[in-house]
């Protein structure tokens with residue numbers, strides 16, 4: 001039996017592919033563009049026609065047998081996959097998103113491979129791609145084809161130029177003011193994001209890491225402390241401030257931390273909306289407005305400055321790695337423990353930190369900073385972030401397919417993750433208290449970014465910062481100090497109370513941790529140290 005393969009002309013295939021891409025893979029783009037233009041205005045119609053004509057011109061230009069089929073297949077595959085994330089989560093595929101996808105771990109990515117993802121990819125990417133591969137292209141003599149192609153491309157370009165010129169002001173305004181809209185267009189947005197990520201990776205591959213804060217040294221209080229000073233820095237994941245009862249949330253999601261009498265800052269913003277941006281930024285010592293990944297990779301970070309001062313620094317990771325931050329320090333990955341009851345399929349509950357921390361605190365002899373990089377509330381599989389004992393808000397959404405759950409079930413599952421993080425943080429503080437005979441301990445916690453739980457149809461995180469909703473940028477910032485730490489460092493915890501609602505951000509982490517360890521260096525900025533107003537100065541400061 002031979003397969004029936006229809007024969008069509010190259011320009012027909014180009015037109016069919018253009019129509020398919022515009023109509024089937026850009027629902028979210030058209031909805032946003034339509035709103036940005038204020039409805040079906042002449043400018044919107046010109047804009048839409050112009051995009052169609054440009055895409056057609058590109059495909060006709062490529063319409064040489066195998067080239068056209070390869071290009072069309074690739075564009076359909078990219079658009080079919082990308083449109084799933086646009087249409088399902090309202091997610092924009094930008095450079096940061098490509099980076100997150102490339103640097104994520106297998107199990108984390110696995111949560112996105114759901115039945116509805118597979119169905120969407122089959123229907124919108126694989127089947128149309130197979131259809132393109134199946135058709136035979138009508139042979140055409142070179143000159144004949146060239147002339148006919150020009151007869152399509154030239155009018156298409158001229159018409160586009162005419163339409164753009166006629167509505168230039170409106171189109172330019174929308175393209176400039178609504179950059180987020182263009183980031184939804186398939187296939188151009190994912191392709192340009194991937195190209196930009198590729199170029200920056202090549203540019204970064206020969207970066208030299210410059211020393212930073214090499215003048216750092218222990219201040220008088222650290223030097224004269226009777227016991228090793230230990231600060232545990234908990235780098236949170238996807239925890240949004242508004243779901244913490246410490247910040248006034250209607251549900252009791254922080255019972256253990258509230259009982260401990262922690263210091264809580266209610267008004268803290270993140271550096272980015274994705275781990276790949278926020279995490280390096282938090283430890284870089286760059287303020288958000290000055291931060292770039294390239295700059296951060298070009299010089300040492302907080303963990304190195306602490307090392308210069310003689311502090312022992314370790315990074316324990318239960319997430320997707322330190323994003324280069326811990327390259328020069330002691331690093332341990334915790335989520336490859338096969339035998340622990342806390343681990344499953346390459347992912348572990350954050351309780352995995354606690355036994356090791358207990359053992360480590362019992363043997364510490366030097367001043368130490370331990371960074372715990374949590375898995376926290378990472379979605380969409382919120383239900384996998386907490387053990388049954390913390391399944392307090394029910395019914396909870398128990399699938400990675402958030403769209404299949406009512407909003408309340410998504411929020412219930414998410415709130416259980418916060419409740420469990422509350423337990424993990426309180427347990428860290430209790431371990432520091434338990435070992436107060438050996439160490440003077442303190443803990444500082446900030447989440448890397450927040451999360452959208454369906455507000456305005458947006459889920460997960462990673463929105464471009466300029467338009468990111470507060471759900472994604474308002475993060476928790478909590479600290480706990482043991483009595484012996486307060487004594488050794490001259491910290492007056494009650495004095496911090498009036499600062500609870502002060503504006504804080506990831507900009508503060510670098511300087512606050514240096515201050516907490518009484519490390520003195522020219523790269524320390526006291527104005528950004530959240531605790532400085534209530535910490536006694538060292539004699540030599």
Ligand SMILES: [Zn+2]
Pocket residue numbers: 237238274275276448449
């Ligand atoms: Zn994150």
